[in-house]
Amino acid sequence: MxxxxxxxxxxxxxxxxxxxxxxxxxxxxxxxxxxxxxxxxxxxxxxxxxxxxxxxxxxxxxxxxVIAHQTEAVLAAQEPLLSRLDSLPALQAWRDLIVDLQRQRHCVGGCPIGSLASELADADPEARQDLAAGFARWGSAIRDGLAAMRDRGELREEADPERLALATLTALQGGLLMTQTSRSTAPLEAALDMSLDAIRVMAPQH
Amino acid sequence: MxxxxxxxxxxxxxxxxxxxxxxxxxxxxxxxxxxxxxxxxxxxxxxxxxxxxxxxxxxxxxxxxVIAHQTEAVLAAQEPLLSRLDSLPALQAWRDLIVDLQRQRHCVGGCPIGSLASELADADPEARQDLAAGFARWGSAIRDGLAAMRDRGELREEADPERLALATLTALQGGLLMTQTSRSTAPLEAALDMSLDAIRVMAPQH
CATH class of the missing domain: 1.10.10.60 (Homeodomain-like)
Incomplete structure (x- = not known):
């Protein structure tokens, strides 16, 4: 063995x-x-x-x-916020944390999972599956917070936590790549703010 | 010489x-x-x-x-739509074209510019600048369409074509990477639909 x-x-x-x-x-x-x-x-x-x-x-x-290691590291770096993304202030704090992390790194490096995905997705089918599973875990954490908001009536019934979470993680991935390329957090901020707006408009009082 | x-x-x-x-x-x-x-x-x-x-x-x-070649190829593949993204139907047709292209490729390959960006952004400063310029050209084409819509009163005065275009291109980049990794167009569709919704809510009648 x-x-x-x-x-x-x-x-x-x-x-x-x-x-x-x-x-x-x-x-x-x-x-x-x-x-x-x-x-x-x-x-x-x-x-x-x-x-x-x-x-x-x-x-x-x-x-x-390495994929398993980086997945744990990326998710851990977003705690304790990631496990409690169940309010608009928590989502805003998480957005600010992610932007600050890139700023501290001078926009160098991109996402440890996203970079591996870009390099390995077509070259190594098993690595691709591990990376997809890592993204799925990340997306599930976002979805769970949104689902809790909907259950408490803080998002309308027709809000789709799964799809909102997927769009948010996707925007985040694009933001990390574009920020790494442009050496500016503007793309990351624009994309995450758009995601938070998409969540905000699902609040009942909106 | x-x-x-x-x-x-x-x-x-x-x-x-x-x-x-x-x-x-x-x-x-x-x-x-x-x-x-x-x-x-x-x-x-x-x-x-x-x-x-x-x-x-x-x-x-x-x-x-190669970066110059792929930038031309990627932008050309979106024509004639990309130069005329100045209405909601045109934006929807462009979104459908991008999703269809990935579907035809069985979600393999990602974005030719985005893949180069992920690999080269930190390793080659001149390549990074070329790639950032390629993204900027792409974003400008999206922005120009949105600015035309605003000028015609099809988007409200407070709409920010620059930021909407940046968020849309960023979401698209994340969508291509996540779609390549998951072998499903769901992330690309979720992210682009979120972008189109963000543009749609800026229409005056909304």
Whole structure:
């Protein structure tokens, strides 16, 4: 049974595996997957080749671990807001957090999940499915907040939380890519503000 | 003076240069820039190394020609609609065209400009500027249609064509990436429909 899935690892083994994945994630975020060799990862993580191949049979397996790692990191960076997007002020605070994060990074880097998706979606079917699942988790968190608002009567009955959440996450992804390209948060702000307006007009008093 | 900018080329020279750029664009669209060597391009275009280096001093120069080529191709694929996005029916027809194009491609490939942007924005400052300029041209075409609508009184005075166009292009970019990742046009449709709604609510009779 391969140890790559994280089963049956000692605490020290888990720490080594995590160090390799974190090093790979950082390199792939900076240089892309194609621009990162397993040798680069090995050197950055400070492990031997035999250690690296003990945890990951090949680069593809390492890439899938990086996708899982980045998905957790991206979702965690939006907490505690992401799990409670169930009011207009919470949505506004989340929008501001995302814009501030890009501003702090000087608009460099884009979305860790979106960048991997752009590079891997057509090249690696399993990676594509992992990335789609990551987007789906993200969208579900947004949808759950909107559904709670609708259940409490803060959005009208005809509001569609699933579709509003999908449009919002999609606008956010476009915003991160366009912001990375233009080195300005204007596209991200325009797209997220449009999404929040689309939610706001579904409020009953509107 | 380098011939790479397309100056002083004979018709035959221009055709050869264009064949190289088209081959490079196709390969980079399929495999990414990092996954495409100048040797791959040379072989696909059926030219010699000395011919390739006669037109392009290095890979970076070739990449910039590919960005210019893909920008023209992407904008041309949306004509004649893109130059006349000055009514709600025209915007709806344009939205349908973009969704249909992705459906015909089975949601494979994403946006030729957006994919290059994701790969190159942080790695190549000159490429990033070219890509930002390509997005700006695209956004301007959308803005011009919306500005014409406002001038004719079909959008209210307080409508902001620049910001609406930026939000729409941003939503479109997110839609192409999410559609490529999920292999479904649902994200693209949700994001573009949200954009069209944002424009529609600015109509005076609304």
């Amino acid at each position: 391969p140890t790559s899935a994280g089963h049956r690892l000692t605490p020290k083994g888990r720490a080594t595996r995590e160090r390799i994945v974190a090093a790979a994630a950082a390199l792939m975020f900076d240089r892309g997957v194609a621009g990162t060799s397993t040798e680069d990862v090995r050197a950055a993580a400070g492990v031997s080749s035999s250690q690296l191949y003990h945890y990951f049979e090949n680069k593809q397996q390492l890439v899938r671990a | 380098p011939t790479s900018a397309g100056h002083r080329l004979t018709p035959k020279g221009r055709a050869t240069r264009e064949r190289i750029v088209a081959a490079a664009a196709a390969l980079m669209f399929d495999r990414g820039v990092a996954g495409t060597s100048t040797e791959d391009v040379r072989a696909a275009a059926g030219v010699s190394s000395s011919q390739l280096y006669h037109y392009f001093e290095n890979k970076q120069q070739l990449v910039r020609a």
